[in-house]
Amino acid sequence: MGDCSVGLAPEMQKTVYVGTFVHSKSLQELDICERGVIGVDVTGKIAFIERHTVDLETILKEHEGWSGAKVVKGHENGFFFPGFIDTHIHAPQYPNAGIFGKSTLLDWLNTYTFPTESAFSLLSKARPIYNRVVRRTLSHGTTTAAYYATIHVASTNLLASICLINGQRAFIGRVCMDSDLSPPTYRDASAADSVSSTVAVINHIRQLDPHGTLVAPIITPRFAPSCTSHALSLLGALQREHDLLAQTHISENPSEVALVKAMFPSAKSYADVYDAAGLLNSKTILAHAIHLTADETALVRARGAKISHCPASNSALTSGVAPVRALLDEGIDVGLGTDVSGGYSPSVLEAARQAVLVSRLRSVILAGREQCKERGGEDQAERAKLSTEEALFLATRGGAQVVGLADRVGAFEVGMEWDAQMVGLGPLVGGGASGGDADDQDAAAVADAETTSSAEVEASPVDIFGWETWPERVDKWVFNGDDRNTLAVWVKGRLVHKREGVEL
Amino acid sequence: MGDCSVGLAPEMQKTVYVGTFVHSKSLQELDICERGVIGVDVTGKIAFIERHTVDLETILKEHEGWSGAKVVKGHENGFFFPGFIDTHIHAPQYPNAGIFGKSTLLDWLNTYTFPTESAFSLLSKARPIYNRVVRRTLSHGTTTAAYYATIHVASTNLLASICLINGQRAFIGRVCMDSDLSPPTYRDASAADSVSSTVAVINHIRQLDPHGTLVAPIITPRFAPSCTSHALSLLGALQREHDLLAQTHISENPSEVALVKAMFPSAKSYADVYDAAGLLNSKTILAHAIHLTADETALVRARGAKISHCPASNSALTSGVAPVRALLDEGIDVGLGTDVSGGYSPSVLEAARQAVLVSRLRSVILAGREQCKERGGEDQAERAKLSTEEALFLATRGGAQVVGLADRVGAFEVGMEWDAQMVGLGPLVGGGASGGDADDQDAAAVADAETTSSAEVEASPVDIFGWETWPERVDKWVFNGDDRNTLAVWVKGRLVHKREGVEL
Structure with missing residues (x-):
């Protein structure tokens, strides 16, 4: 240390x-x-x-x-x-930070993510990476993180230990994925396996930190396409039984939204898939939420679910720009996520910076829609912009609301x-001194005297x-x-x- | 040093x-x-x-x-x-880097820029700032910069000396602005003043570095709205007479474009204002070029003028996303600019990163236009994305083309x-060692042993x-x-x- x-x-x-x-x-x-x-x-x-x-x-x-x-x-x-609160980060993907090419969500998962995560069956692979991601995020001021780990119980438990030892407040999610979207070498054997492995992690973490002072388990179905309805329902029940937070992804990418529609034909919407499973509630964190319909937004709001806005990731993977102002106006709690490694940076400060910047491009997009008469208002475009103050709220108090710690951090x-x-x-710069009055001196000589060191x-x-x-x-x-x-x-x-x- | x-x-x-x-x-x-x-x-x-x-x-x-x-x-x-080539940076604005609120171009100029720049009448104000911006950009790997200074001859000359002493390759532009867009306290007395002050800087720099090995003057009408037609024509003639580069801004913001239309009613377009003045040629750098019409793009291409793409600035000031792929497809030379302090960062590496990221949001915008049937093509949206390789080309070889040094740097x-x-x-990380086989050890103990130092x-x-x-x-x-x-x-x-x- x-x-x-x-x-x-x-x-x-x-x-x-x-x-x-x-x-x-x-x-x-x-x-x-x-x-x-x-x-x-x-x-x-x-x-x-x-x-x-x-x-x-x-x-x-x-x-x-x-x-x-x-x-x-x-x-x-x-x-x-x-301290910053990172409401969405995939710890095992950290080695891939910055590597994503021109991929978008679904091909990115297959090209970069699943191969990387599957190696975490070995603790010896997991250990240096989990150590580094925790030390690295702490160095960026992240005092609380909502982590996705992998499907592996032992290395997920290791991540909890590493957070505890390094003193980082963390929610540790053993990732559940039992559908055939994921490769056969990296998926749960069954919905029952999703549940029993999650329970194993819950029990281990409760033994490590019985009062949940720093680390706590979080129910983590990866996202609808990688889970069966059965698994989602069992995990919803597990969340209620243990009174835990849950985290998953929603409406990150148009192809993903189409895939959910195809895979869950009886669901009214993507949000409804989670709602039907009992997973849409006030203790659930939804990452991204870029392409929600008005009905879905209303449902999220009615259930009190929270949203993790991940601007760096959303730009990098060409996912779009989340309508943060509209979500906030609805009264939905929003925090920031780095979404490593869809997001390239482990820094919540970078996420705040990107939140401000992409909100201005959201403004440009809304002004463009106005031109195509879809919907109205220069006001709406102007209002889309987030201020620095607002981005910092999302990075701290907003994040605390999202992870259910608003009364503590x-x-x-x-x-x-x-x-x-x-x-x-x-x-x-220059010690803050005014620099005196040397205006009549030879310019070159003045320049020389003032040259600064590395x-x-x-x-x-x-x-x-x-x-x-x-x-x-x-x-x-x-x-x-x-x-x-x-x-x-x-x-x-x-x-x-x-x-x-x-x-x- | x-x-x-x-x-x-x-x-x-x-x-x-x-x-x-x-x-x-x-x-x-x-x-x-x-x-x-x-x-x-x-x-x-x-x-x-x-x-x-x-x-x-x-x-x-x-x-x-x-x-x-x-x-x-x-x-x-x-x-x-x-080394990186910054094709567009305002040296005196460096102290404002990161400060822009929710402003857009025209109010940003009045709120932040003109007050800051007007202080450069005093060398004692200019010196620490110019020293710092040169040391700072060198530390970010910027080996060549196309600088805008201010209207002040003495401090513009000082900037040239500071670049020479610190060994940075630089184009030094004494900013010309004689229209009443600028405040009375910070503008040229007349078009003749724009020219004579520019000539004074040209002569000084040619004395400093007779062979132009490192520093060279560059003709710098700020942008059409801050210059009279008369000044623009005189500066065009001056560019030809001295065979120098010229730099200015174009089509950064819709309000600016409208203002140009109002101020130059006889011009066919914004680009035509420069063309009529003889300023649109193969030695001219145009910053931004976000909202050019197809006719203007064709004119820029026909004249061989170059474009400086400034993505960080364009997001920060809600200017939009430049159609970089379309410009490149036209065969126009494009480089990157930090555009400090419309751009918040003095780093061309950050500009490259932002170029990649905003190109993905350009892709999102094009996909959206497709939905509103304005123009076609998923292909167009997909092609809008810049790769890391392409962004690095713009930061180096592309920039060299823009500043006319493609055969040298x-x-x-x-x-x-x-x-x-x-x-x-x-x-x-971990010295690259595989970490051995400790998979059967107690997870907590393993975590402890591997904890890394700050x-x-x-x-x-x-x-x-x-x-x-x-x-x-x-x-x-x-x-x-x-x-x-x-x-x-x-x-x-x-x-x-x-x-x-x-x-x-």
């Missing part, structure tokens, strides 16, 4: 975090507290929040029992931000758990000049930031990642 | 580069030479290329006078790649100049597992790589950037 203090039973101490705090107040609005103090108790819960700090010592005295607490100061040019509130990242945006551009991919407002700093982070700006990460008060050289 | 050996007159020595070389053979195809040697002479030109190296010493002996040459070995897990060929980057993709995920944003083909490694670089993977950069044989800790 390098110099990170993590493990199954680390010692915890009262800690106060001091600096600038940014989190979502609402979908549209960030709450930026410039000089705050947050006290986190030994159970990892936020005990108090002070918003206007003049003197830390006075604050510590005012809170009984906190005067000896550890003090962690935020980066002078950054802020604490809630995704924001900074008293009683919530300290799942957080320390963001630093690097030193000010180290200065390597410190951070973001350049801050000193005049930026806090919302502008947040924008710069979202558009040019990366894991180099995530200096440290905590889950439930425990330090789970720290970049080399960062002093806490 | 840290430990980089650059400057106005550095000593050069014969150097042989040894390792894997990747460059574009054609638009569709990368040429990957796994064990090659390239000899670069003291003038920075490629003297020889050996494709099948067994023994370096033998090769050096076979080439007379090369046995004492400096040897630079490529990264064991990477390759040499041509953008690829590795004997007689061309050594503008190159050394790409390293980090160590293999340092391992910090070394590179790309994870290579060892089984990837070279094209797959290139894909991984394009989709998850960044400046951390650009270990060193050369322009005309001269080292201009090197990451800390890299030994050459």
Whole structure:
């Protein structure tokens, strides 16, 4: 673990975090507290929040029992931000991140995905990959992930152990697929096998983490075309019996939608396939939801199911652009997913960036439809755009709603758990100095004197000049930031990642 | 300059580069030479290329006078790649990178751009920003850039000096804007001022770099709406008189197109405004070209003008998705531009990634038009997709065509100049070892033993597992790589950037 203090039973101490705090107040609005103090108790819960700090010592005295607490100061040019929640990621596909050619969903599954996943029958294959994906996502600030594993019980159990040991909050899904869409070498023997293997994982995880403090099982039928109706119904029953989350895919790609129609001729719609199986409910996460009909959207909303928006994947696989604004307007809870490896990046920050960008292309598409008179409104096109603030809400509070943890993570509130990242945006360019008045000097000579070293551009991919407002700093982070700006990460008060050289 | 050996007159020595070389053979195809040697002479030109190296010493002996040459070995897990060519970047806007809200072109100019650029009347404001943008783009592998500066002669000259000192190949454009679209505090006094100020910059740069080895002036009318017809005609004449490149914008945004129609009522089209001024020719770079009519596209093609595709900017500002495939099919030369700060990123690698991604959304848009019967063809939608190979062609050889340097840079060929980057993709995950056979061990214990340190995920944003083909490694670089993977950069044989800790 390098110099990170993590493990199954680390010692915890009262800690106060001091600096600038940014989190979502609402979908549209960030709450930026410039000089705050947050006290986190030994159970990892936020005990108090002070918003206007003049003197830390006075604050510590005012809170009984906190005067000896550890003090962690935020980066002078950054802020604490809630940990990201990745509501859709396929851990075993991580080695394929960035490799997808010009494929679309169904050929991509056969070309890249099934061969990769089938190798996870061997723990020795699974281990280095699962270790890397957990360390990698933590380094990008992902404090909670809803993982799809593979059909293999042993390596799925291993993924749960790796999350627990590394301190990442995770939902671990043993993938169920018993239809003949999947190759004979990589599918469940029967619907009963889908269920019994899932139960084996549920039992194992409940033994590992009896109170579900960090890791929990999640019922995971891959998607309708890879499951029989029988398996879907049994898994729906299993979800109810164990009161667990479930996750699956819906309406990612027009060919997939057509396939579902052909495979489930008696179903009224794709969403109805899940509804009929009892799988469409308030504890179900649906990935993608790009091509839902109005009736399906209404059904999803009525059942309280959640949606994971995966913009990087949807562009990469030419799936389309999800109508996020319309889903939000319906009152459906939406979070972000990296969808590795349909999505090329393990970073939720990249997913947030892509959510903003593709929402503008959604706007272009809607403006084009207006031209073809299908439906109306420049307003609709304009409204389709997501702001940075909205994308960050989806990445945190929205994600927490999707995975059923909205009362525990995704924001900074008293009683919530300290799942957080320390963001630093690097030193000010030129130290923030005005540069003096050298306007009459020879231009070439002036240029020479000011040439910067490699180290200065390597410190951070973001350049801050000193005049930026806090919302502008947040924008710069979202558009040019990366894991180099995530200096440290905590889950439930425990330090789970720290970049080399960062002093806490 | 840290430990980089650059400057106005550095000593050069014969150097042989040894390792894997990747460059574009054609638009569709990368040429990957796994064990090659390239000899670069003291003038920075490629003297020889050996494709099948067994023994370096033998090769050096076979080439007379090369046995004492400096040897630079490529990264064991990477390759040499041509330097990137950024065919469209606004240097003074760099501080705003990532800040654009929900604005579109015309309000973005007034809100963010004009206020920022007008401050460049002071060299003390310009200097730290121009220094940073040149160092930053070099660190991303940009060996050639076509810069827009501002209307200010002194700071535009400073930008030229900074490029020369840092060793970046650059076209330096003093921005011309004499219409009343621009605020009174930031515009040319007259068309004559546009010309005389441009001439002042041309003369200065020709004095700085008499043979145009690295920096050259470029005629830069901002775009039709910010120039009078008179200024455009004078600048067209100036381009012919001095035989220079010219650069401007075209058809980025529907409102802009409408504005041009209103401001130039006698012109047949937006493209015709430039054509009438003599500015549409084979030495002209047109940025964006999203909304060209078929007639305009034919005119651009007939004149041999070039197009800079700026996908990150076009998504960010809701401008649309350029029909890159259609432009290429016409036979028009296309390169990539970051368009900082309409584009949020100074990285051409990011522009290449976005080019691939938005081409898929262009495909989605075309498929949608098919549904509304405007025009035909699933084929057209499928063909719209750009491959990684094609995006990398646009970033290198395509860009070289656009800036008129196709015979000198953008690829590795004997007689061309050594503008190159050394790409390293980090160590293999788990050292590439198979991991042994531990399948019967307790899963939790196995997980514990394998937990990796922060340092391992910090070394590179790309994870290579060892089984990837070279094209797959290139894909991984394009989709998850960044400046951390650009270990060193050369322009005309001269080292201009090197990451800390890299030994050459």
